[in-house]
Amino acid sequence: MDWLNAIVQGTLLGGLYALFAAGLSLIFGVMRLVNIAHGDMIILAAYLGLTVTTATGLHPLLALVLVVPTMGVIGYVLQRGLLNQTLGDDLLPPLLVTFGLSVIIQNGLLEVYSADPQKMDAGALETASVAVGGLNLGVLPVLTFAVAVAVIWGLQWTFYHTALGRAFRAVSDNQDIAQLMGLNRRHIFGVAMALALGVTAIAGILLGIRTSFDPSIGGGRLIFGFEAVIIGGLGNLWGTLVGGVILGVAQTVGAKIDPGWQILSGHLAFLLILAIRPNGLFPRIS
């Protein structure tokens, strides 16, 4: 029963990792950009949530109403003002610019909020649980998993059933022809980044309710998201959810064997899958 419990908790944890990964997956799919500052942006969202909840007394989940649009605007401005200039055949500029951004965000947060760990107060939601067939499931992890499924379903639907999604797929397939057909790729990229950071905002708030956070943990969250993307296969959003679940289960099962092995066993599971299936489990794009 203990093992089953570890697997179930790991699956639910995987929902959070899938949310970390969804934003990464989205912008890579649309513009082949890998954002090294992604993890720091998750933490930025968590701190924005903290500021909103302490300033207004809102419940953290209600703070999403403010934090999601704020992160979206940050994403659009960042893309139009900075990141669009780095896109091209050369790999170095986007990598190094987002790496610089990562250092700036991390130290900016340190300057404003100090290095003390913080946590958002979500009241009864933090400890509430329901008993299902002998297992106690936390309401928050279940909610996180449900949100992850909803977000990925929403992104998938946007991609394949809306005009915006058609624009995303068009610029992804061929930027120049999409441009000739009347799409403004700079704007489309901006919208994609806005959407990605909106998802990041949800991930950041859920992270901030679940555990304490400090400015230095962004890099670790980037790695979890990245591992989920690679395990699931590049460009496949539902694969990303599976990747997150595999990573989460590897971590909770590893922690069950020895608490020191929690994060390490997640990384080892990732390396194992990389060794057997270099393109991930369900690759869409090469």
Next chain:
Amino acid sequence: MTLQDYNVTRSSNAARVAAILGALILITLVAAPWWAGRADMRLMGELFLYLALASLWNLMAGYAGLVSVGQQAFVGFGGYMLFALTMFAGLHPIAAIAGAGVLGALISVPVAVLIFRLRGAYFAIGTWVIAEVFRLGFAQISSLGGGSGSSLPVAIVKSLASKRAMRESISYWLALGAAVIVISAVYLFLRSRKGLALTAIRDNELAAGSLGIDIWRTKFIVYVVTSALTAMIGALIFLQKLRISPDAAFSVNDWTAFVIFIVVIGGIGTIEGPIIGTLVFFALRETLADLGTIYLIVLGVVAIVMMLKAPKGIWGLIRSRFDLQLFPLGYRVITPGKTDKS
């Protein structure tokens, strides 16, 4: 004017002047224990080690196109190997540094086979995962102090030299020697046949491949050599620090972020770039370090502006104006009647 009148040469006046000046500077630096204070020597020692790390990262990212954000994996690995080989195998510290290089090369082989499956930016994050695996792995080894780390026993420190002044001189010379060896190795490598292949890959991977260059193999060799040398530098760094812990040994800020900034600011894909970048980085650090986090934000902004406005760095700006090359790598054609202006 016949074809025989044209001259193809690698050398130039600037390169000859630079070589003479470089030799003079090197002699002055070797003599530092007789003219510099202790604090200055410590600072210079650290500068040389950063210079070595930056030159190695530049060889990988600037020439082989292998952008790694996980070089701290090998810095930390080398540091831990210094501690393990001296404490458990009873090796002399200098032998342990060489041993760290050999072991670094060995461990980099399976790592390369695994992460070379990832491309571009995903390769970069993959190297970071490897560094995290190393950090968490070493934190599990209780004989090396686990998560809190350990100090180098006094007896081992004394085996380097019994007097403190002598120890400090030796550690300074080792750092200087490391920087000289790394820069010479990079220079000679780039002048060799393999280096030519590497430069071709940098300029156009597809064209290089169609000319029969084995791209995977060339990159693999660069990765293994860089990892071995980085591990040796790591051993030297922690011989200076005398204390190691997983968080210090595998710090992404100290061993990768700063190194990347140095190379980007100085000029990526040139030998001169990391040298200039290291000088600028230390000048900034010595004047702005009191500002703490603000200093790091400034560094990040400078790197971003540099990448967007002058992607070839400070050295690129200088070279575009004066056509200089201090380390002669490329060939130039000298037209008869015209003197070599550079």
